Structures are given as structure tokens and as C-alpha cells.
Amino acid sequence: MEAFFEDLYAYAAAYGLRILAAIIVFAVGIWLARLLSGLAEMAALKSQLEENFSRFLRNASYATLIVIVAVAALGVLGIPTASIIVLIAAAALAVGLAIQGSLANFASGINLSLDQPFKVGDIVEIANRRGKVNQIRLFTTIINTPDNVRIIIPNSRITSTSICNYTVNGTRRLDLTFNVSYEEKIDRARHIIMNVLAMDARVLADPEPVVAIKELGDSAIRFAVQPWVRAADYWQLKYDLNTEIKQALDENHIAIPYPHREIHVIGSSPASHQEHAPIEH
Incomplete structure (x- = not known):
């Protein structure tokens, strides 16, 4: 028994300080890893990164620092760490090759979080x-x-x-088209449409709405109606303005023509085009 305690004393004298130093390195390393990973998460949140990216950055930085601390503690104990580092690098390379498609998506996710x-x-x-x-x-x-x-x-x-x-700029331009008969006065039709836009509070005054002739079509004058609106109002206002402008034109008896075609038959008598009643059997 006395020989056992002597051997234990000799071992403690030889390796006790190394073990104590390794424990101190590991404990301090864990504290620093928690501190630095927390700071990384706070910096990510202040940079307005998405919460899930900030959380991942904290966890990834913590895991990386823990591996570094563990290798450092083993080095303090006198254990050769070169082979361990090579093993970790080889394992990381193998995993990276196996999930390279996912890594591409992950890198793109980081890019989206940074560029926003x-x-x-x-x-x-x-x-x-x-x-x-x-x-x-x-x-x-x-x-x-x-x-x-x-x-x-x-x-x-x-x-x-x-x-x-479609949201980031805050405003969007509506692009509507209305057909008016060639027999109608252009200024009157334009005035009616402008009044409809002015009555709707969702239409922005700046930039000023545009009501102008877009095209002289085959059977109608085509007006381009281009008001600016908040992005959140875009679709509902588009539907409402289509209805409101059509009703305003009808109330003011502005004709909205539709395409039609006349066919003249040459070289045949009117009698040949008379309709005959079907013969019942």
C-alpha cells in the first residue's frame, strides 16, 4: 500500500500541474466561448439579420470555440494534437463533400441574410x-x-x-387602360377620369397621376391611366378603380366602344342569303 501511494504521489507531482492547467484552460475556454458566441449573436441581431441566422451563428461559433478549447486543453496535458487536428479536418472535408448541395443552399442563405x-x-x-x-x-x-x-x-x-x-420601395404605379369612342371629346373624358382619381384617398398626389392618350386604336381612343399608390393598396385599388372609372364614364354618357366587324358580300344576290327554316322529319 505504501508503494501505491508513493507511485500516486510521484504521478501527481509529475502530471498534477498539467492536469490543473488543462482544467483551467478548459473552464476559461468554455466561459470565453459562451461570451464570444453571445456577442456574435448580439452583433448579428443589431445588423438586422434574421433571428434564425443569428441563433445559428451563436451555436456554430460556440461549437467551433469548444473544439479549439478542447484541443488546447489536450495540448496542455502533453497529448500530441497534430493527429487530432488532421482527423477533425478530414472528417470536416468528408462531411462537406457529402452535403455540398446543402452547403450551397446554406451559403446562399447567409448571403441572403447579409444582403437582405x-x-x-x-x-x-x-x-x-x-x-x-x-x-x-x-x-x-x-x-x-x-x-x-x-x-x-x-x-x-x-x-x-x-x-x-414589389414591397421594398413602398409605392407602386398602377397601369390601367380605358377605351373611349372617337366621337367623344378627349378633354372631357380625361377630366372625368381625373375626378375619379382625385376622389379616392388611396391615390397619391405625389407623384401626380397620369391620364394620357396611349394609342389611337382601330375602333377607340385608348387612355393610359397611371396613378401611384402604396404597395399595400395596389391590388384592391386596381379592382376598385376599374369599377369606379367605368361607372363614371357610363354616368356621363361616354361611349366605350368594343371591336366589331362588318362583312360585305360581293357578287351574290340578296335572295341567296335568306334564311330557310329547318325541315323537320
């Missing part, structure tokens, strides 16, 4: 799909279409195509 071409609630058109952004995830983005269909788009596809954001 759109945010949750924006009306966008991505990859020929239009809808409201519901979620921006690490690997995918979810949008809901106007008919309430959920579409999940990989982030790598979003960053490789054009993005139309």
Missing part, C-alpha cells in the same frame, strides 16, 4: 413565382402565393436568379 434583398412579409417574384415571403430559413425560403399555396425555394436557386421585390 427581401424580408418576411414582402411581396416578391422569385423563379417565376410570386407571393408573400413567409420564412427565410438557413437552406430554403418559403413564400405563400395569393391563392394560399406554399412554395419552398432552395436558397441557392434564389441567389442565382433575378428577384423582383
